[in-house]
Amino acid sequence: MIRTVLRVLPLLLPVSAAFPQMTLEQVVQDASTKYPAVRASVEQMSAAAAGVNLARTAYLPRADAGAQLNRATHNNVFGLLAPQAGLYPSISGPVLGTNSLESVWGTTVGALVQWEPFDFGLRGASVEAAQAARNHAGAQVAVTRLQAVAAAADAYLTILAAQQTVTAAEAGVERARVLSGVVDALVKNELRPGAEASRTRAELALAQTQLIQTQQAVEVGQAALSQVLGVPPAEISLQSGKLLDLPSESAGLPERAPAAHPVAAAQKEAVTEVQAREKALDRSWYPRFNLEGALYARGTGIQPNGSTGGAASGLGPNIQNWAVGLNVTFALSDLPSLKVRKEIERHHERAEQARYDQVLQDLNGEVARARAMLNGARRIAANTPIQLEAARATEQQATARYKAGLGTIVEVAEAQRLLTQAEMDNALARLSVWRALLALAVAQGDIGGFVQLAK
Numbered sequence: 001m002i003r004t005v006l007r008v009l010p011l012l013l014p015v016s017a018a019f020p021q022m023t024l025e026q027v028v029q030d031a032s033t034k035y036p037a038v039r040a041s042v043e044q045m046s047a048a049a050a051g052v053n054l055a056r057t058a059y060l061p062r063a064d065a066g067a068q069l070n071r072a073t074h075n076n077v078f079g080l081l082a083p084q085a086g087l088y089p090s091i092s093g094p095v096l097g098t099n100s101l102e103s104v105w106g107t108t109v110g111a112l113v114q115w116e117p118f119d120f121g122l123r124g125a126s127v128e129a130a131q132a133a134r135n136h137a138g139a140q141v142a143v144t145r146l147q148a149v150a151a152a153a154d155a156y157l158t159i160l161a162a163q164q165t166v167t168a169a170e171a172g173v174e175r176a177r178v179l180s181g182v183v184d185a186l187v188k189n190e191l192r193p194g195a196e197a198s199r200t201r202a203e204l205a206l207a208q209t210q211l212i213q214t215q216q217a218v219e220v221g222q223a224a225l226s227q228v229l230g231v232p233p234a235e236i237s238l239q240s241g242k243l244l245d246l247p248s249e250s251a252g253l254p255e256r257a258p259a260a261h262p263v264a265a266a267q268k269e270a271v272t273e274v275q276a277r278e279k280a281l282d283r284s285w286y287p288r289f290n291l292e293g294a295l296y297a298r299g300t301g302i303q304p305n306g307s308t309g310g311a312a313s314g315l316g317p318n319i320q321n322w323a324v325g326l327n328v329t330f331a332l333s334d335l336p337s338l339k340v341r342k343e344i345e346r347h348h349e350r351a352e353q354a355r356y357d358q359v360l361q362d363l364n365g366e367v368a369r370a371r372a373m374l375n376g377a378r379r380i381a382a383n384t385p386i387q388l389e390a391a392r393a394t395e396q397q398a399t400a401r402y403k404a405g406l407g408t409i410v411e412v413a414e415a416q417r418l419l420t421q422a423e424m425d426n427a428l429a430r431l432s433v434w435r436a437l438l439a440l441a442v443a444q445g446d447i448g449g450f451v452q453l454a455k
Contacts, residue, residue, distance in 0.1 A: 110296025
């Protein structure tokens with residue numbers, strides 16, 4: 001008996017007990033943190049932030065250490081050898097006039113420290129370029145987060161709208177079923193022709209098809225929301241909150257300048273990033289000064305007089321040296337390429353600036369369209385109750401006329417379809433106002449005010 005109760009009890013519990021209902025605020029919060037595209041964008045920003053630290057390492061001294069052990073011949077000759085990118089090993093020491101294949105050991109160990117005391121602003125400009133790249137990546141995070149939360153809120157409203165059409169469709173099915181039962185009874189009593197029974201069954205089937213379509217819309221909306229939240233569609237259960245009520249005329253969103261929109265801010269950072277790269281190029285064609293300090297020791301198995309030691313001679317360094325100096329280099333031949341690179345970046349800057357101007361223009365248009373949609377949705381929402389009331393009166397009158405034998409089944413069927421459609425339109429009209437408010441919030445770049453209105 002107890003086992004039976006335990007098996008049946010989960011079936012008696014409401015679905016909401018297994019899957020708590022989500023509020024719009026919860027859905028938006030989850031989308032802003034859990035959506036994979038948001039996480040990827042955050043990691044890209046973190047990588048750009050690490051790039052700033054990498055650029056700062058240029059201020060640190062450079063230290064290198066090395067050691068070498070070789071076995072080689074010791075023949076040395078006079079003469080010039082042009083640079084060959086390390087193709088021919090160099091040899092030091094006096095020219096002994098020998099040409100022997102006899103080899104000796106050679107060893108080297110040393111360390112070199114280099115530091116650039118001043119660079120005419122090149123390293124600072126490089127750091128600024130890295131910071132601009134980081135800021136651009138951070139602005140892109142805000143864009144991705146806005147896209148994620150907007151998609152989640154839109155899917156939320158889509159599900160609520162589909163659920164309202166399901167309710168209206170269920171009412172339509174019930175009316176069609178009642179009418180079909182009444183007509184079937186009249187036909188059996190030979191008070192109405194059999195064609196009317198066929199017509200009511202067709203109307204019932206049509207209402208059931210419409211109900212299936214609305215239920216399908218709910219499932220599609222749940223799938224869309226699950227894609228953003230990363231949860232199974234079956235676990236999605238929503239709280240409607242104020243979203244089924246018509247927002248008051250005074251309900252509105254705070255004004256925001258188009259330049260504050262995340263897309264505009266990201267594009268502005270793109271312009272700044274190109275300008276930072278230009279600044280770094282402007283400081284590239286300067287002499288490079290390096291303070292250098294070296295400490296090294298060498299060992300060789302041959303002496304200046306040409307004599308060689310034992311088998312182990314030269315295996316360890318035995319001559320030490322140190323050096324301190326200032327090294328100055330000036331890449332004169334880099335000037336033509338730098339000019340071309342600067343020209344490229346100038347074109348990039350103008351292109352990014354044009355995109356920024358286009359973004360502001362598009363955002364102004366989106367805000368204007370959203371406001372027009374909101375005004376139209378409010379007018380429609382004010383009209384649908386009149387449409388619904390008239391449709392109910394029409395359905396009642398058509399049913400009464402049919403029962404009195406003064407009307408036809410066609411009039412009743414059309415009146416019922418009209419009533420079902422009016423119920424759907426009335427329910428969707430209120431949600432259309434909320435959807436228009438959401439569109440306005442997205443166009444302004446922040447849906448926080450919209451979420452607060454819906455709480």
